[in-house]
Every structure is written in C-alpha cells, then in structure tokens.
Amino acid sequence: MHSIIYRITGLMFLIVTTTVLVLISLANLQMEDLFQQYLMAQSANNTDFTPLGTMGQSEEAFLSSVHQSLLWVGLVIVIIGLLVSFLVARSITVPLRKLSSAAEKISKGDFAQKVEVKTNDEIGQLSNIFNNMASSLASNNLLRQHLFANITHELRTPLAIIQGNLEGMIDGVVVRDKEQLISIHEEAVRLNHLIRDLRDLSLAEVNRLELEKEAIDINHLISKNLLLLKPLTEEKQLVVECFMEENLPPVLADADRMSQVFYNILLNGVKYSEQNGFLKVTTNLQKEGESSFVKISFCDSGAGIAKEDLPYIFEHFYRGDKSRDRKSGGSGIGLSIVKQLVEIHGGKVGVKANEAKGTTFIITLPVT
C-alpha cells in the first residue's frame, strides 16, 4: 500500500462508499416514515377491516423492492466511484512515475531526458520545470566536457614543448644555449599565466575572488597600461589616441584586477590590429537617474569580429581563429576574465564590431 495510486483510490473509495451508505440509510428511514404516514391516511378512509397502519402483502413487496433498488443503485455508484477514483489517481501518478524514471536516468548521467507536458496544472508545471532543468543540466555537462578538453589542450601544448626541449638537451640533440633556455622559460611563464587565469576565472565565477577595493582613477590606470604596451604599439606603429574626460570621479575597484581588464582589452586591440592602425580610448561620465557610471570605450582599427563569432567571444577558450595557432592569439580566456572581473565590480562589458572595420569594447563601471 505504499503507492500513491492505492492511497488516493482507497481514500476516494472510502469517501464514496460512506456517502452512498449514509444516503441509502437516510433514504430508507425517510421512505419508511412516509410510507407509514401514507398507510395511516389510507386506513382512515378504509372500508375493509385492515387495522390502522398495518402493511398488507403488496405493501411489503413494494417496500422490499424499493430497498433492493436502493441497494443496487448504491452498489453501482460504489463501483463507478471505485473506477473514477482509480482513473483520477492514475492521472496523477502516471506523470509522476514518468518524472521519477526520467530523474533516475539523469542521476545516472543520461541527461537527454524530456517528459511530455499534457496539462497546464501543477503536474504540467512540474514537468515544464523538470524539462528546463534537464536541458540546462545537459548543456552544462556539454560545457564542462568542452572546458576540460580545452584546458587539457591548452596545458598539454606548452608542457609538451618544455618536455621535448628538456629531453633533447638531456640527449644532447638540442643545444643547451641561452636562446633555448629563454624559449623554455617563455613556455613555463605562459603555462603559469594560464593556470593563474583559470584560477581567477573559477573564483570569480563563484564570486569568491577576493577584491581589495580602493578609490581608483580610471584615466590613470588606463594610461599606465598603455605605457606597458608601448613597445608593442610602437612595433606595430599604431596611432594611440586618448580622449579622457578630466576630473572623472574615482571608482571603487581592485586596482590590480581592473588593470588586468584594461590590459587584456588593449592587448587584444594591438594583437588584432594591422601595422599602422590606430587605438582610441575614450572615457566619460554618464548619468542614469540617480546613478553615475564611468563609460570607457576601446576602439581599434583591427580585423573586426565576424557576426557569427560575436555572441561567443566572452566564453571560455573561444577564439575567432579556429586553427588555434597560439602565435596568432592567446588561449581564448582573456575576454572571459574581462567579463567576470567587470561584472564582480558591478559593471558591464559589451562589444560592437564589424568584420574588417575594427572593434569597439565598451565598459561601464558604477561610481559609488
């Protein structure tokens, strides 16, 4: 008797049977009463010698046939009640059983589960919620698999280079000179950065990245990063223009993290620009009702971003260049870090780009 179907059927059956029994007893009592009154009235005008209120054979036969009919009607109602109770209980338990079997399959790792939604009631709503949950679990699982594949790919490449070079040196196949050591060191640094970025990203995603917030001057921080990138901008002979609003109010932020944001975006601007292009940085204060924001735009004259790539560029390891030639770009997590860091500071980041016509990244940070 553990199944809900038996409990609902049993309960409804009990209610129907009790109701029918009560109705039959009441009908019986009332009918006998009325019948007695009728007999009394008949006897008062009687010409025979039948005593007052006594039943003849035909009256008793009538009364017992009425009793029998009442019992039959009661029995039929009870049977119909049992059938209806079972059907009602079944209409509740069948979708619940389907839901529980689908949930069991999900718990075993089979995420491709969907249950049919036939009604608009609570069970229909539960089925809808279940389907949404199943599809987001499936897509999260897919993302996780891609993430692992990407992480292993990105870690394996520099490690293989370091290992290959070291083995070559041990065997005497590769010369042990400064140039080789520098290239091994570069790979180790790249690996270290990647691991640091991944760590930051995972902490930022669960809001556990510790921020040392202070009042920072956005214009000053951007200028510092432009200075850091000067050797690269000069190498590409890029024209760097800055239109920074004076006396911007300070923004409460972690200076190192914000610097990482500006560096990643500016570095991309340099990396994806052709020789003799330009980089333009604009800052200004914007007001929206009671709130104020510092708006920063980074505009470059680079290759731009294809329409089909635009929705994905902030995703982990997404790179416009599918060939994954590491020389043509980084590991594809620079912009994911930018987005996470800007968002944990309460800001927003967006992009406007046209293929072959350059790219503009816009960051807005709240002024508190």
Ligand code: ADP
């Ligand atoms: P990556 O390490 O590949 O640069 P990012 O996360 O920084 O990774 O950028 C993701 C992708 O977005 C890049 O692979 C590139 O296709 C595109 N992208 C980012 N910034 C620019 C830009 N300024 N100009 C053109 N494409 C860009």
